[in-house]
Amino acid sequence: SQQGEEDPQALSIQEGENATMNCSYKTSINNLQWYRQNSGRGLVHLILIRSNEREKHSGRLRVTLDTSKKSSSLLITASRAADTASYFCALRGRGSTLGRLYFGRGTQLTVWP
């Protein structure tokens, strides 16, 4: 399978806490992307990390990538109720010229006020 697997499937935290989601995969990748999907809305691109990168930051988001373990993590710091959403990792295979992304099943994050 070329898709990633997110862990945990569901995560429930209080506002202000940090949320960590993980993505494991089995194939070689060109890059790995994280997306957020709010209820009733489409997918929103959060961050992309290339296979030769180990860590990237964007605002309250921090993504790490360990290609030797074929895993990535998304950390959301100081979470807010508005962060409640499903988070997906999407893989782009190495050598892919078509742009195809393989999405996992996602982690449902609930942030309580």
Added chain:
Amino acid sequence: EAGVAQSPRYKIIEKRQSVAFWCNPISGHATLYWYQQILGQGPKLLIQFQNNGVVDDSQLPKDRFSAERLKGVDSTLKIQPAKLEDSAVYLCASSLGAGGGPYNEQFFGPGTRLTVL
């Protein structure tokens, strides 16, 4: 900048009926994607267009699904006849190109939620 537009937002039909979805990508985006997202799962690519040509339709159930992108801009996805298992959200996305660079980020529309009874 306007985002990816889709219509309708919701559609309810009975099995064996036909249905069509419409997508207008971001202006200037050459690549257009249709995804199917079944409840509780991640999106799965159905078909990818580069301008008005199909570059990947390996996951499209061609006996009942069809798609076209006339003039390399708008696109329609059709299901005929629909089955119960087609109930899902159909997402359209677009990107500048399809290469491996990070600048070919995919932008998604709000989706069409299809319920087949």
